[in-house]
Amino acid sequence: MALQESLDKMQLRQSYRNLWHTDLMSTIQADFPFCCLALWCGPCVSYMLRKRALYNDMSRYVCCAGYLPCSGRCGESKCPEFCLATEVICCFGNSVASTRFLLQDEFNIQTTQCDNCIIGFMFCLQQVACIFSLVAAIVGSQELSEASQILSCMSDFVYWTVCACMQTQHKVEMDKRDGKFGPQPMAVPPVQQMSRIDQPIPPPVGYPPQPAYGQPYGYPPPPQAQVQGYPPPGYPQPGAYPPPGSYPPPGYYPK
Template identity: 25%
Template sequence: MSCLFCFSGDKLSPEERKGKYGDVWGQYADNDEAFKVKLCGAPCAEPCCWIGSMVCWPCGQYKLRYMVLNHQEPGSGWKNYTCCQGLFGGCCCIQPGNLGEESCPQLCMCLEGCCCAGMAVSASQGVIMNQYNLGLDSDDVRLIRCNNCLQFLAIFASCLNICIDFDGDDAIVSLLNLIADVTFCCVSGCMTARTYHEVKIREKEAPENFRMQR
């Protein structure tokens, strides 16, 4: 996680808000409200959730999405579930809301957690951010920039590996992929723990609202 601090925590630039994922996160960039705990503080705030979500990712995302949906609308169960909550749109014939979510929401969520790990946690976090108009903190911005850098390095190394044959090229590509995987695992765990913590704290702050609706 310390590598995140090599990147600027300033607000996203207009260029960084472009593209499919830039559009998704750019909409939160100017919101002033913040999560109760920063991204890098999530492991300390919810250590069991952080570790548990990394040990069994699909189970963690299944529980988190159910928790988030029923925080948004208490007692709704899986009624409001769609693939990635429609946050990232669709592709060709794969469109959220038309993938059998209504008849088999739990199965669809399990598949989402297994096949679209990053999108799954981002969708759960997005529900809470939309509900409370939460913005991106400096850790979020560093994460976006760190991921962009890692993706660029991985693509560059892969292209270099194809074009130039030299000793240790496979090892370099493998190392970059390992760094990217470890970073993804740790950061996604932080996102899960932070979203879980946010829901838990907000329900403690206004418990009567959730009891009445349930």
């Protein structure tokens, strides 16, 4: 039942429409000092970010944010601070991923394809490094053992780097949530779309033109040229009313 709920949440997360404020490739530029802090002190940063994601209300804390079967069964309600410290130390990767899922579900944030590729490469490199280490231990080859150690170092470097970028991404997103991004005075204004609703004065479509500046209202407009072919034949022309022959001549009255 819990596995089915997790699968349903994963499928629902794919239909989210919002995006992270900063992708993984731009986190170093977005907040370089925090990215360095997350690289060298990942568990401490993970503790701080989870507590901030819960709005500093540790009564809401659940192990791994409720995304694992052990969630809610570790006595979190009695000592949430200690449980969170244990989580970020013993299950650092799960703590980062749980904070990520927590923010995604709260703000309907999807992960871009580039971020998915980076995270997927990290997992694949870890699996390959693990396989090489097992093969090297079974075969006993010195060359294969050295290759597996190099691959493991590369895997660890990529793992900690990606986790640091992910945590910086979470921090920037919560800065956005908490309104820490003020208006930029020198920023270029966004492109405005012209529409009749946004215009202070609607365009004169279907309306007579307004009088020019300084011209009094009610001033007779200049005579307009008669459109050729109007009025049609058989109708009296302008200035010839009443039409000749339609009324008796003046001075003639019936007796």
